[in-house]
Amino acid sequence: MKEYTILSVLFVIASFILDRVLKTNLANDRRFWKFWVIMFCVICIVNGYLTWRPVVVYGDSFFLGIRLFTIPIEDFLFGFSLLTSNLVLWEYFSKKNDKLKKPNAN
Amino acid sequence: MKLEYFILLAVCLAGPLVLSFSKKLALYKYPGRLVQAIVLPMIVFVAWDVFAAERGHWSFNNNYITGLFIFNLPVEEILFFVVIPFAGLFTWEVVKYFSGQKK
Numbered sequence: 001m002k003e004y005t006i007l008s009v010l011f012v013i014a015s016f017i018l019d020r021v022l023k024t025n026l027a028n029d030r031r032f033w034k035f036w037v038i039m040f041c042v043i044c045i046v047n048g049y050l051t052w053r054p055v056v057v058y059g060d061s062f063f064l065g066i067r068l069f070t071i072p073i074e075d076f077l078f079g080f081s082l083l084t085s086n087l088v089l090w091e092y093f094s095k096k097n098d099k100l101k102k103p104n105a106n
Numbered sequence: 107m108k109l110e111y112f113i114l115l116a117v118c119l120a121g122p123l124v125l126s127f128s129k130k131l132a133l134y135k136y137p138g139r140l141v142q143a144i145v146l147p148m149i150v151f152v153a154w155d156v157f158a159a160e161r162g163h164w165s166f167n168n169n170y171i172t173g174l175f176i177f178n179l180p181v182e183e184i185l186f187f188v189v190i191p192f193a194g195l196f197t198w199e200v201v202k203y204f205s206g207q208k209k
Contacts, residue, residue: 004163007154035201039194046118046190055111055170059162082151082187083194090143090195097139 004063008077015084022092026084035087036080043079047071110170111182115189122196131199143195148187155179155187 019026026032050056051070063072126133133140156177158164166180174181 003161004158007158011154031201031205034205035198038197038201042193042197046114049114050111053110053167053170055114055167056164057167058164062161062163079190082147083191085147085150086143086191086194087198089146090139090198093139093142094136097136 002062002064004058004072004074008074008081011081012077012084015081015088018085019088022088024088024091024095026087026091032087039079039083040076043076044069044071047075047079051075108170108172111166111180112172112185115182115185118193119189122193126192126196130203131196133196133199140192140195144188144191147191151187152177152179152184155183 016027048069048071051058051067051072054070058072063074066073068076125131156179159166159179166183171180171182176184
């Protein structure tokens with residue numbers, strides 16, 4: 001079964017849900033997508049290196065086998081869900097902190 | 107070379123770490139927030155990684171890792187979940203800085 005494919009899709013969905021639940025709404029922020037244009041290039045280089053050497057070797061039966069350069073497409077979903085959850089929490093805790101500092105501000 | 111994965115992480119960290127002390131970003135002012143935003147996802151993703159390595163979704167080439175393991179994962183793979191999120195958060199702050207305040 002394509003377990004890596006399934007897990008990576010579920011994690012992307014979970015990261016969008018986290019963005020909604022914590023009300024950070026990054027998905028509606030143009031800067032978030034600008035960030036992802038840049039990170040896409042970075043992932044291609046870093047992950048490209050890891051998969052080209054290869055430092056990481058993938059089990060054939062667990063992913064679709066579709067690669068961009070040497071990178072399994074699931075890796076992009078893995079990276080997306082990781083960094084999106086970092087950004088969502090960062091923005092969430094920033095907002096919370098600002099509110100604590102200015103309790104009367106809207 | 108055994109240090110390759112480690113060096114890759116060091117290269118990824120170097121630029122963002124040095125530039126994060128820039129007064130215009132001042133990431134160092136929010137250590138608590140940084141730790142929370144990095145460590146909480148790290149717990150989940152290390153668990154995913156442990157499971158995936160156990161199941162054989164992926165494995166690590168012994169030629170390019172130091173050979174130190176934590177939770178059956180190369181120490182480099184654990185550090186990945188600190189270095190890459192930090193570099194990502196740095197990049198996010200840079201994008202915000204150059205995009206101004208408006209969404």
